[in-house]
Amino acid sequence: MLKTMCLAQENKKSVAIIGCGAAGLAALKHFTAEGSPFTCVSFEQTDNVGGTWVYTDRVGKDKYGLPVHSSMYKSLRTNLPKEIMELPGFPHKGPEDKSYVAANEMLKYLEDYAGHFDLMKHVKFHHHVKEISPLEGDRWRVTIIDLQENNVEILEFDAVIVCIGHYSNPAFPEIPGIEKFHGIKIHSHDYRDSSVFKDKKTVVIGCGPSGLDISFDIAKVAEKVYLSHHSQRVKNMKFLSNMIQKTDIKEVVENGIVFQDGSYEQVDSILYCTGYNYKYPFLSPECGIRVENNHVKPLFKHVLNIEHPTMYFIGIPSNTTGFCMIDLQVQFAKTFLEGRRKLPSKEEMIEDTRLDVESRLASGLRPKELHMMGRRSKDYYDSLASLSGLESVSPVVLQIYFDGVDRFLCDFSHFREDKYKLLDKDHYMVKFPNEEEPVMRRQEIVSN
Numbered sequence: 001m002l003k004t005m006c007l008a009q010e011n012k013k014s015v016a017i018i019g020c021g022a023a024g025l026a027a028l029k030h031f032t033a034e035g036s037p038f039t040c041v042s043f044e045q046t047d048n049v050g051g052t053w054v055y056t057d058r059v060g061k062d063k064y065g066l067p068v069h070s071s072m073y074k075s076l077r078t079n080l081p082k083e084i085m086e087l088p089g090f091p092h093k094g095p096e097d098k099s100y101v102a103a104n105e106m107l108k109y110l111e112d113y114a115g116h117f118d119l120m121k122h123v124k125f126h127h128h129v130k131e132i133s134p135l136e137g138d139r140w141r142v143t144i145i146d147l148q149e150n151n152v153e154i155l156e157f158d159a160v161i162v163c164i165g166h167y168s169n170p171a172f173p174e175i176p177g178i179e180k181f182h183g184i185k186i187h188s189h190d191y192r193d194s195s196v197f198k199d200k201k202t203v204v205i206g207c208g209p210s211g212l213d214i215s216f217d218i219a220k221v222a223e224k225v226y227l228s229h230h231s232q233r234v235k236n237m238k239f240l241s242n243m244i245q246k247t248d249i250k251e252v253v254e255n256g257i258v259f260q261d262g263s264y265e266q267v268d269s270i271l272y273c274t275g276y277n278y279k280y281p282f283l284s285p286e287c288g289i290r291v292e293n294n295h296v297k298p299l300f301k302h303v304l305n306i307e308h309p310t311m312y313f314i315g316i317p318s319n320t321t322g323f324c325m326i327d328l329q330v331q332f333a334k335t336f337l338e339g340r341r342k343l344p345s346k347e348e349m350i351e352d353t354r355l356d357v358e359s360r361l362a363s364g365l366r367p368k369e370l371h372m373m374g375r376r377s378k379d380y381y382d383s384l385a386s387l388s389g390l391e392s393v394s395p396v397v398l399q400i401y402f403d404g405v406d407r408f409l410c411d412f413s414h415f416r417e418d419k420y421k422l423l424d425k426d427h428y429m430v431k432f433p434n435e436e437e438p439v440m441r442r443q444e445i446v447s448n
């Protein structure tokens with residue numbers, strides 16, 4: 001059945017928003033704001049808004065037979081203070097006395113956001129986007145399955161905003177001998193709570209935010225947690241007494257692990273905290289988007305499909321203040337789709353992207369890390385802002401981000417007791433658990 005979004009009488013452009021987590025909601029808010037020249041629909045394959053923040057006990061397949069999207073676990077509290085996990089224009093009303101909140105409080109925030117801006121009426125729940133392919137004139141054909149009715153719809157749109165997140169497709173490194181291991185093997189995507197690790201010896205592979213958080217969670221009940229990694233960042237971290245740092249794995253044998261330094265440990269389970277892969281299975285090859293070594297390309301400013309500039313991707317960069325970035329990227333997309341600003345030529349966008357990749361590689365990032373922002377966040381936000389004539393992310397937000405990451409690395413067991421308050425675009429207050437009075441801090445962010 002072919003249905004076309006026929007909006008001619010309204011003289012509005014039609015926009016398909018794929019996914020309705022934080023990014024999809026921010027896109028809906030901006031693209032449906034009063035006076036907007038767009039009409040939008042968000043297709044969400046689950047029955048909720050909130051994406052990542054919707055906890056489920058399920059692993060493997062969801063009730064519609066699709067791979068479970070969310071990687072949320074029971075004990076999770078945010079690793080950034082809620083004060084910088086706000087979508088602009090809607091402050092957190094969460095607990096006054098804490099900055100680091102539980103997943104259900106983040107979900108409540110996003111549901112309240114949807115309610116406040118009256119966004120639910122634009123969301124088609126249990127609608128899975130199966131295929132997107134380009135049409136003449138950079139328009140789009142979108143094939144959607146209504147998972148409840150088992151109906152297929154084919155709709156046409158003027159623009160597509162992809163908001164599907166990138167923490168759902170587990171990445172597994174190749175490990176010699178892994179097939180011989182008899183114990184439990186799971187990825188953090190399927191981690192829900194620590195109960196199966198009680199009194200067990202576990203090796204956790206990787207020490208990014210999930211690896212650290214889950215290791216500490218398991219260590220409360222496990223006999224031993226071996227944290228296998230090659231990161232310099234956690235060298236001075238204070239671990240619990242049953243957490244032991246190890247080098248990378250050399251090989252797995254039946255009941256244990258041989259590490260690169262030659263040591264051997266018997267373990268009952270292996271937990272992969274080895275990250276996620278970007279994946280867009282619904283994009284037909286004609287969309288022109290490829291993922292090579294976890295690098296999504298060709299994207300201008302990590303957001304715009306250079307081959308078809310009516311397709312935007314929101315939320316791709318990592319290691320940065322996600323919520324503010326999402327909002328800025330959405331407004332960037334809206335500015336160009338509205339025609340308020342003119343995009344650089346295709347050749348200029350290709351050259352800009354080439355230089356960006358070159359300088360990232362030169363700065364020591366590995367090819368699979370090309371969407372990591374870290375200290376480049378300010379330059380990235382400023383470039384989005386100056387191209388589109390928007391306001392950049394407030395420097396104090398970035399300062400809190402970097403200071404929060406430092407605290408996380410120094411004192412993992414207590415950093416979530418810190419309480420932040422933004423004062424203005426340059427200043428914030430922070431109260432540490434071991435100090436009587438809050439201290440005032442000033443932003444010192446410089447470009448890289």
Ligand SMILES: Cc1cc2nc3c(=O)[nH]c(=O)nc-3n(C[C@H](O)[C@H](O)[C@H](O)COP(=O)(O)OP(=O)(O)OC[C@H]3O[C@@H](n4cnc5c(N)ncnc54)[C@H](O)[C@@H]3O)c2cc1C
Binds near residue numbers: 021079165
């Ligand atoms: C365990 C964990 C902890 C995190 N903690 C933090 C934190 O403390 N601070 C922070 O800033 N960030 C954190 N993040 C990152 C988090 O993912 C982002 O903050 C943010 O919520 C991403 O929003 P999103 O909308 O881009 O993606 P998501 O929240 O993943 O939402 C994507 C939506 O798209 C839908 N979808 C996907 N494919 C399709 C399809 N084909 N058709 C229709 N719908 C589709 C999904 O069902 C989902 O609802 C964490 C991530 C994880 C996994």
